[in-house]
Amino acid sequence: MKLLILGANGFIGSNLIAHIVAHKPDWKIVGLDLATDKLGPLVGHRQVTFRQADMLASREWIEAQVKEADVVLPLVAIATPATYVSNPIAVFELDFEANLAVVRDCVKHKTRLIFPSTSEVYGMSEDLPYDEEESRLVTGPIHKQRWIYSCSKQMMDRVIYAYGVRGDLRFTLFRPFNWMGPKLDDVWSNKGTSSRVVSQFLSDIVHGRDIQLVDGGTSRRCFLYIDDAIDALMRILENKDGCADNGIFNIGHPGNEASIRQLAEQLLAVVKSYPDYKDTPTRIRDTTADTYYGKGYQDVDRRIPAIVQAERKLGWKPVTDFPSSLQKTVEYYMRVRPALQECHNASGG
Numbered sequence: 001m002k003l004l005i006l007g008a009n010g011f012i013g014s015n016l017i018a019h020i021v022a023h024k025p026d027w028k029i030v031g032l033d034l035a036t037d038k039l040g041p042l043v044g045h046r047q048v049t050f051r052q053a054d055m056l057a058s059r060e061w062i063e064a065q066v067k068e069a070d071v072v073l074p075l076v077a078i079a080t081p082a083t084y085v086s087n088p089i090a091v092f093e094l095d096f097e098a099n100l101a102v103v104r105d106c107v108k109h110k111t112r113l114i115f116p117s118t119s120e121v122y123g124m125s126e127d128l129p130y131d132e133e134e135s136r137l138v139t140g141p142i143h144k145q146r147w148i149y150s151c152s153k154q155m156m157d158r159v160i161y162a163y164g165v166r167g168d169l170r171f172t173l174f175r176p177f178n179w180m181g182p183k184l185d186d187v188w189s190n191k192g193t194s195s196r197v198v199s200q201f202l203s204d205i206v207h208g209r210d211i212q213l214v215d216g217g218t219s220r221r222c223f224l225y226i227d228d229a230i231d232a233l234m235r236i237l238e239n240k241d242g243c244a245d246n247g248i249f250n251i252g253h254p255g256n257e258a259s260i261r262q263l264a265e266q267l268l269a270v271v272k273s274y275p276d277y278k279d280t281p282t283r284i285r286d287t288t289a290d291t292y293y294g295k296g297y298q299d300v301d302r303r304i305p306a307i308v309q310a311e312r313k314l315g316w317k318p319v320t321d322f323p324s325s326l327q328k329t330v331e332y333y334m335r336v337r338p339a340l341q342e343c344h345n346a347s348g349g
């Protein structure tokens with residue numbers, strides 16, 4: 001199998017590639033990304049051909065690779081909520097426009113496409129759980145700019161689905177529900193507030209900053225550990241008897257629901273169990289969405305995936321519970337911790 005993975009150095013791409021080289025010695029991967037830090041030595045692995053470049057400046061190269069590949073996974077996107085509000089146009093241009101060109105390449109060259117949709121396409125749907133075939137996709141008013149990510153992804157889902165129905169594209173759409181694990185984001189560089197919630201809280205704790213809980217942290221999310229997610233992606237890639245063809249799959253853990261406050265409290269407790277952090281000054285503080293994200297933010301209280309489709313068609317079931325997911329994620333970040341002096345310098349201390 002020959003895969004083209006755009007955004008290969010990201011959270012999902014780097015974990016998927018590590019899994020493939022460990023378990024599928026005859027698969028070949030062509031990867032593209034701006035950076036290489038999460039891939040590390042995998043960049044030079046015999047199964048991996050890597051190009052370090054901007055997707056937006058690699059149009060011809062991408063089309064040539066799509067033509068050669070058996071399957072394409074376009075994972076490049078802006079997927080950080082703070083950016084949906086601070087730079088919505090960039091979200092649209094990258095997540096929708098740049099990826100649409102790749103989708104069209106797949107149609108033109110008849111290459112199978114596996115595309116990342118998102119749990120965010122359900123928006124503020126009141127359904128519990130969210131069902132791929134039945135739930136309405138509900139977003140807020142235009143001035144709540146955070147929905148540009150959800151709309152970009154939803155529009156792409158609809159375009160891909162329409163190409164599929166027309167018989168022009170073999171596709172699978174997968175919808176991650178709050179995946180967490182190693183290599184989520186860099187927690188050690190002290191970059192501030194552009195990370196996703198798990199890595200943002202971890203970064204706050206290891207740098208001794210207070211955790212800011214938006215609107216009391218009462219929103220609840222279902223968290224899925226990355227190993228379970230990669231298991232689902234491998235089943236989609238292997239596509240036994242066409243089980244994933246033209247399917248849409250929620251990939252999440254309905255049993256791992258926790259409030260954002262619980263996430264903060266439990267992450268803090270896990271990190272404090274490491275001697276170097278037992279006296280961390282980090283406290284949990286309340287803030288408002290307007291203060292933290294700006295006026296264009298809006299959110300939904302609960303988001304639970306129905307996973308019947310994935311269970312029935314892919315034979316997939318998540319197995320890692322919430323406490324183990326946190327434990328394993330923190331263990332990874334502690335293992336790759338740079339020398340304390342480097343952290344101190346990165347914190348500007």
Ligand SMILES: NC(=O)c1ccc[n+]([C@@H]2O[C@H](COP(=O)([O-])OP(=O)(O)OC[C@H]3O[C@@H](n4cnc5c(N)ncnc54)[C@H](O)[C@@H]3O)[C@@H](O)[C@H]2O)c1
Pocket residue numbers: 006007008009010011012013032033034035053054055056074075076077078079094116117118119175176177178179180184
């Ligand atoms: N992780 C989740 O829980 C989650 C949830 C919902 C949807 N998704 C979707 O899954 C996909 C992958 O997510 P992820 O968590 O791996 O994201 P990520 O941000 O970790 O990875 C994206 C990668 O794209 C690269 N990239 C960004 N702009 C680029 C450009 N112009 N040219 C080349 N590379 C560029 C980045 O360097 C990064 O390595 C995204 O489409 C995201 O929207 C992820």
